[in-house]
Amino acid sequence: MKRIVGIFFIVSILSLSVFGQMVTGQTATALNGMVASASPYAAEVGARVLEMGGNAVDAAVAMGFALGVVEPYASGPGGEGFLVVRLADGTTKTIDFKSTAPADLSLYTKSPSNYSTGLLSVCVPGVVDGLLTALEEWGTMSREEIISPAVKLAEEGFILSADFAGTLSDTYEKILNASGDIANVYLNEMMLYSAGDIFKNPDQAVILREIIEGGSEAFYSGTFADKLDAFFRENGGAIRKADLENYNAEIKDAVTGTYRGYGIYSVPPSVAGAQLIEGLNILEYFNLSAFEYDDPMVVSLIADALYLASIDRRNYIEDSDSVPVKGLTSKEFAKSRLPLLTLGEGLKRITNTAERNKTYAGNPLPYELGESYVDVELVGSAASLAEPAYESPSTTHYSVVDRWGNAVSVTQTLSSFFGSCVVVPETGILLNNEWANFSASGINKFEPGKNPRTIICPTIITDPDGELFMVVGSPGSSRILSMITQIIVNVIDFDMPVTAALKAPKTATYDTAGDLYIEGGYPEKTLKALEGQYGYKLVQYPGIDLFFGGANIVYRYPDGLLLGIGSYRRSGGAAGID
Amino acid sequence: MKKGLFLLAIVILLSVAAFANEVIVPTLSQPVMITTAGQSAGAAMMKVLFTKSQIKEFVFEKLVTSEQIEGYKTLVIVAGASSKGLGAAGIDLDGEIERVTTLIEAAKEKGMKVVVAQIEGTARRGASSDQLFSLFVPYSDWVIIVREADTDGFFTSLCEENGIPLTIVEKSIEVSAQLNLVFE
Numbered sequence: 001m002k003r004i005v006g007i008f009f010i011v012s013i014l015s016l017s018v019f020g021q022m023v024t025g026q027t028a029t030a031l032n033g034m035v036a037s038a039s040p041y042a043a044e045v046g047a048r049v050l051e052m053g054g055n056a057v058d059a060a061v062a063m064g065f066a067l068g069v070v071e072p073y074a075s076g077p078g079g080e081g082f083l084v085v086r087l088a089d090g091t092t093k094t095i096d097f098k099s100t101a102p103a104d105l106s107l108y109t110k111s112p113s114n115y116s117t118g119l120l121s122v123c124v125p126g127v128v129d130g131l132l133t134a135l136e137e138w139g140t141m142s143r144e145e146i147i148s149p150a151v152k153l154a155e156e157g158f159i160l161s162a163d164f165a166g167t168l169s170d171t172y173e174k175i176l177n178a179s180g181d182i183a184n185v186y187l188n189e190m191m192l193y194s195a196g197d198i199f200k201n202p203d204q205a206v207i208l209r210e211i212i213e214g215g216s217e218a219f220y221s222g223t224f225a226d227k228l229d230a231f232f233r234e235n236g237g238a239i240r241k242a243d244l245e246n247y248n249a250e251i252k253d254a255v256t257g258t259y260r261g262y263g264i265y266s267v268p269p270s271v272a273g274a275q276l277i278e279g280l281n282i283l284e285y286f287n288l289s290a291f292e293y294d295d296p297m298v299v300s301l302i303a304d305a306l307y308l309a310s311i312d313r314r315n316y317i318e319d320s321d322s323v324p325v326k327g328l329t330s331k332e333f334a335k336s337r338l339p340l341l342t343l344g345e346g347l348k349r350i351t352n353t354a355e356r357n358k359t360y361a362g363n364p365l366p367y368e369l370g371e372s373y374v375d376v377e378l379v380g381s382a383a384s385l386a387e388p389a390y391e392s393p394s395t396t397h398y399s400v401v402d403r404w405g406n407a408v409s410v411t412q413t414l415s416s417f418f419g420s421c422v423v424v425p426e427t428g429i430l431l432n433n434e435w436a437n438f439s440a441s442g443i444n445k446f447e448p449g450k451n452p453r454t455i456i457c458p459t460i461i462t463d464p465d466g467e468l469f470m471v472v473g474s475p476g477s478s479r480i481l482s483m484i485t486q487i488i489v490n491v492i493d494f495d496m497p498v499t500a501a502l503k504a505p506k507t508a509t510y511d512t513a514g515d516l517y518i519e520g521g522y523p524e525k526t527l528k529a530l531e532g533q534y535g536y537k538l539v540q541y542p543g544i545d546l547f548f549g550g551a552n553i554v555y556r557y558p559d560g561l562l563l564g565i566g567s568y569r570r571s572g573g574a575a576g577i578d
Numbered sequence: 579m580k581k582g583l584f585l586l587a588i589v590i591l592l593s594v595a596a597f598a599n600e601v602i603v604p605t606l607s608q609p610v611m612i613t614t615a616g617q618s619a620g621a622a623m624m625k626v627l628f629t630k631s632q633i634k635e636f637v638f639e640k641l642v643t644s645e646q647i648e649g650y651k652t653l654v655i656v657a658g659a660s661s662k663g664l665g666a667a668g669i670d671l672d673g674e675i676e677r678v679t680t681l682i683e684a685a686k687e688k689g690m691k692v693v694v695a696q697i698e699g700t701a702r703r704g705a706s707s708d709q710l711f712s713l714f715v716p717y718s719d720w721v722i723i724v725r726e727a728d729t730d731g732f733f734t735s736l737c738e739e740n741g742i743p744l745t746i747v748e749k750s751i752e753v754s755a756q757l758n759l760v761f762e
Contacts, residue, residue, distance in 0.1 A: 170662045172619035190626045191750045
């Protein structure tokens with residue numbers, strides 16, 4: 001025993017001397033690696049991996065599995081996501097692990113928005129294959145080293161956070177009425193757990209152990225797949241074991257752009273990287289730094305740039321290789337959107353889709369070929385029009401940078417908090433409700449194997465010298481782009497410290513919203529001008545609010561010091577190695 | 579068995595000890611109308627607790643109005659403000675206060691007993707929730723809460739000031755046993 005203690009002591013000392021000491025907090029600074037996530041537990045798991053000598057991908061994958069245990073209502077093995085990795089040598093790739101429609105769609109007789117919970121709301125989950133693809137491609141550690149912390153949390157339990165308890169409370173009746181095992185897993189004798197209670201999920205631990213043993217195949221062809229198949233067959237679900245066996249996460253190129261010389265590396269369709277870049281491209285033509293962040297003209301410009309970008313997203317972004325990404329992210333296309341913006345008045349929000357497209361839709365197609373703005377005849381495009389997507393408030397994001405300069409940005413989701421409210425019996429795994437993100441018609445219409453368009457947007461930013469600058473992303477459904485854009489603008493244009501950039505109140509806007517959502521904290525005169533002069537219908541929140549998203553960021557100072565910030569809007573945590 | 583009876587006796591004694599003014603918990607009658615004040619999950623939990631109890635005649639209506647309580651003997655109001663719940667119900671806090679105030683007035687006119695409950699602990703102890711308790715507890719015949727909701731003595735003081743019998747349970751699941759004790 002003494003010998004074991006002695007070895008442990010020596011290993012600890014070596015660990016401290018070689019890899020540094022862990023620092024944790026809602027914000028933390030360190031030189032040798034940093035992670036930030038919506039859960040302090042997951043942040044600590046990631047930092048421990050960095051401490052053990054793992055790289056950013058190892059840490060991110062460990063955090064992804066841990067988040068599925070400690071924040072299961074927002075993401076997990078039954079969900080989906082997108083990952084951006086930028087290696088220290090500048091190589092940047094993404095992994096698309098979006099969920100997909102099953103092969104047999106005969107049970108879907110209504111519009112997708114009718115399937116917001118229950119078995120028919122579930123798409124084939126991608127998280128396990130996505131994370132393990134990243135680990136195999138760029139990781140250095142074993143599945144056992146990476147997934148064991150999540151197993152331990154599921155088996156031994158963890159202290160339930162106020163966010164977890166609050167989300168449970170908000171979903172209580174849905175859970176009570178749902179099929180499968182969800183009430184047994186997430187309720188305590190059919191009552192709500194409270195913040196501070198210990199929560200365990202032993203069934204999930206068993207499935208995670210099988211993934212350690214057998215990798216992705218164990219999840220998509222093993223016990224979980226068998227139990228899901230049987231449960232879905234018996235209870236009217238569409239997914240079958242064959243759908244799981246056919247699932248494959250895909251490595252894809254990042255969508256890239258620039259904003260005032262900073263490099264933007266984000267995610268390709270069917271998610272929102274191109275929309276983020278389009279919005280930033282529009283804003284680049286305005287000298288925002290001559291104003292304050294809370295100037296009504298600035299608030300209006302950002303809101304309207306994002307409004308236009310969100311209209312273009314709905315008309316052009318889908319799960320397809322034919323999306324005009326080059327056109328959407330072209331600076332010349334952004335110029336074509338400028339005539340719509342008036343500095344003294346906000347764009348009138350139009351809730352009717354056809355009218356909105358007739359008035360505001362852009363046409364990025366000519367810019368695919370590199371056409372210049374002056375050479376293109378501007379015409380209103382009314383491409384395939386889709387119905388409004390279901391807007392959910394959930395999802396989670398985490399950011400990682402290691403001591404070598406590798407960076408990973410991941411957003412995972414179940415779509416809504418608690419997803420479909422379906423837990424496959426004896427697995428502990430909560431399934432997504434991504435189906436409602438499909439459209440009944442148009443480019444986002446459901447098809448076998450297709451994934452639904454969503455708005456997650458994990459992103460990595462480099463400074464004008466090409467050095468890593470910031471790893472950023474956020475939950476928040478349609479508010480994600482507003483949150484990320486305003487953080488970028490606050491830091492780059494208004495030279496705010498990152499902590500202030502996150503804390504500053506935000507607005508949120510998107511195509512299907514008739515109102516401008518606005519957090520408390522803006523001066524009264526700004527609110528008056530936005531309502532009076534600019535004509536926005538404001539929906540005011542008393543303070544900063546999770547509705548607007550909850551960005552988790554790692555920021556790199558020019559001297560290499562890393563700052564991690566766990567979301568202020570969702571009790572997040574950062575942990576680093578100093 | 580003896581041990582069980584002994585524990586039950588202690589629970590009852592502790593309950594009784596919580597009534598600073600020795601106010602007596604009234605005997606309550608069925609049928610029961612359960613509703614919420616603030617649209618949090620507590621009222622749905624209360625429905626589950628009634629299901630687990632020996633009480634058989636109860637109905638749960640989130641937005642029950644004074645016209646809908648005819649024939650009921652007891653009104654159970656589980657209070658707790660939830661912005662999401664209010665939004666989902668299409669009502670704001672002021673509207674909810676008006677609804678429940680009117681409901682209590684009607685219940686009193688009809689001779690119904692009114693119970694106010696807080697079974698969600700600290701999760702429903704913000705300013706809006708406290709406003710609801712301050713408004714409705716004085717009109718109640720019995721208040722039942724979980725201990726976590728009273729760490730600052732808010733309910734103890736409020737009930738003492740208004741002479742309302744207060745029962746404190748450790749966990750929400752224990753409410754069912756208390757219901758069995760007070761309902762005929």
